Amino acid sequence: MQLGKSANTMTKKTISQPKKRRDPLPEQFASLEEAAEFWDTHDSGDYDEYFVSVDCKVELKKRSLQIDGVLYEKLQSLARKKRIPPDTLVNRWIREKLRSAA
Numbered sequence: 809m810q811l812g813k814s815a816n817t818m819t820k821k822t823i824s825q826p827k828k829r830r831d832p833l834p835e836q837f838a839s840l841e842e843a844a845e846f847w848d849t850h851d852s853g854d855y856d857e858y859f860v861s862v863d864c865k866v867e868l869k870k871r872s873l874q875i876d877g878v879l880y881e882k883l884q885s886l887a888r889k890k891r892i893p894p895d896t897l898v899n900r901w902i903r904e905k906l907r908s909a910a
Contacts, residue, residue, distance in 0.1 A: 830854045 833855050837843035875883070880894075887894040 828854060833858060 831850065834846065837846065883894050883897065887897045890897065
């Protein structure tokens with residue numbers, strides 16, 4: 809690139825990347841554990857031809873709850889380990905508890 813020339817005037821090169829080899833997607837899994845093992849070691853983005861569009865509506869409203877500071881630190885730590893937001897983890901726990909209490 810010459811000095812004084814804008815980066816916008818440079819021509820773009822398209823770099824074609826070789827297709828990644830991937831394992832075939834099993835027709836079905838024998839168990840949830842088998843499915844979890846497969847997806848723990850594979851990227852769902854490599855199987856995008858299997859994606860289907862869905863139309864769904866989720867209505868979430870913010871609610872506030874007071875949580876002890878020590879509990880919140882433990883919650884954040886566990887959520888980080890699971891790689892999910894703390895509010896998602898709390899919602900899962902509440903949903904599970906309400907199902908078992910019903």
